[in-house]
Every structure is written in C-alpha cells, then in structure tokens.
Amino acid sequence: MSSVSAACNESTASECTEQKKPLKACCACPETKKVRDACIIEKGEGSCTDLIEAHKECMRALGFKI
Known part of the structure; x- marks a missing residue:
C-alpha cells in the first residue's frame, strides 16, 4: 500500500462520517485527490x-460507489 492510500483507512473513514454531515464526493479524500x-x-x-x-x-x- 502506498503512503498516499495509507492515509485513507477504515477507522479514519468511520470517524469522518460519524462526526460530520454527509460527506460530498468533491470534499472526500483531499490528500489523494490533490x-x-x-x-x-x-x-x-x-x-x-x-x-x-x-x-x-x-x-x-x-x-x-466508484
């Protein structure tokens, strides 16, 4: 797994979705997107x-779902 994808693990994903309003696709994964x-x-x-x-x-x- 690359260092870029290492930033996106399941615990981070669940933390993001539980703490905030529903995440829009344009704002998801800014590290890998950039x-x-x-x-x-x-x-x-x-x-x-x-x-x-x-x-x-x-x-x-x-x-x-992509």
Whole structure:
C-alpha cells in the first residue's frame, strides 16, 4: 500500500462520517485527490494509474460507489 492510500483507512473513514454531515464526493479524500490531480496535469492520466487507484480506494472506504 502506498503512503498516499495509507492515509485513507477504515477507522479514519468511520470517524469522518460519524462526526460530520454527509460527506460530498468533491470534499472526500483531499490528500489523494490533490496528488492525483497534480500527477494527471503534469504527466497525463496514463502515467498516474497508481494514484488514481489510491484515490478510488479512499473514496470506497468512505462509502462512495466508484
């Protein structure tokens, strides 16, 4: 597991959803989203598949269906 996806574990996901109003997809997983977006802009989508997958894993851990 990469250091990016390590920030998104199940305990963090449950803490986030229990303490706040329902999380919107645009605000979920800001750590992985920022790194993913920067990579896509600089290198193109094809070069960032690992970061894209890490962001998807984080989103799924928060209950988003992607």
